[in-house]
Amino acid sequence: MIQHTFIGLDVHAASVVGCALAPDTGELVQAKMDSDPAVVLDWICRFEAPVKAVYESGPTGYVLARFLREAGIDCVVAASSKLLRAPGDKVKTDKRDARLLAEMLALGQVTDVRVPTREQEDLRDLSRLRATAAKNLAHARQHVNAILLRHGIRYPKKTKWTKEHVLWLHRQHFDSPVLQFTWEADLEQAELLAAHLKRIDQRVAATAGNCEYTPVIDALMCLRGVDITTGFGLAVEIGDWTRFTGSSIGSYLGLVPSEQSSGQTRHQGPITKAGSRYARKLLIEAAWVHRRPYSRPGLRLVRQMDLVGPATRIRALEGNHRLHHKWEVFDARKKRSVTANTAIAREMAGWCWSLAAPLQQGGHGQGGRMNAA
CATH class of the missing domain: 1.10.287 (Helix Hairpins)
Incomplete structure (x- = not known):
């Protein structure tokens, strides 16, 4: 019986191909089964624990991952854009894909995505x-x-x-x-x-107004350009803000320049456009608003800031002034508007993180929706 097993699953709408790999012995066990989580679990349970499974992100979603996790199986979903594939490998089959996933999981080369509830x-x-x-x-x-x-x-x-x-x-x-x-x-x-x-x-x-992301949405709406649909979209698309830092969230959303460097040459190109396209679009649209004149919060922002704590309020005021000042600097330098807006959107992502992450780390008393009393 295989021990310390790494299992790769090539998941389709009607079928699943599994490949179990034991790194100590090199033993492989492959099987094809119906795309039924209970059937997949029954096959995985044939192997002695500890077992870790992986499948590629795609249109099949997270149903299988949640089902296996609820059954006590360590299952991750691999980011399809981060999977390493040999350029010369021209043969692609379900069995090869399942084996590749198992091998990458055994080597620790899988970049997993967050599985939402x-x-x-x-x-x-x-x-x-x-x-x-x-x-x-x-x-x-x-x-x-x-x-x-x-x-x-x-x-x-x-x-x-x-x-x-x-x-x-x-x-x-x-x-x-x-x-x-x-x-x-x-x-x-x-x-x-x-x-x-x-x-x-x-x-x-x-x-x-009544979901688990309500405190985060209220905080994000304290920034100019973020209305309720934008705040809701950013909150649910990113989900767990604590996964990032103020500098890394821009990279996650694909707002950083691409780069091609070799030897003494270094070339930066357009933004990478990685991550959620919708979240990136919301930030780019919101960034344009900060170009408008700004000296103090308007009536909408004042009312919105009454819903959050003092720490969130102060941070939002700093962000609004900073983002508008950045636009003034870019305009004074006559920087191309589209390029400047992308830079503002990247910085705005960091300000959004600074508002949302503390709330999800347990700081609801400082930044969450305040009582009417």
């Missing part, structure tokens, strides 16, 4: 639903604007998608019946998606 994953799905709905609405409105642009029709005012603009859109008429049908269908789609997004925003606001 079921409740945390539900919150993240809600945040991503909101992001998808906003993207779909933007595309639908773009279709409406494109039809008008192609036919030389221009809205006389600057601000669009107000009530007045929507009424103006409904008054537009085309001679072609086919084009008129297309126009009405596109306009109807845009209005339906706007109502859909509004309903999601209401649910996000209700959920953000």
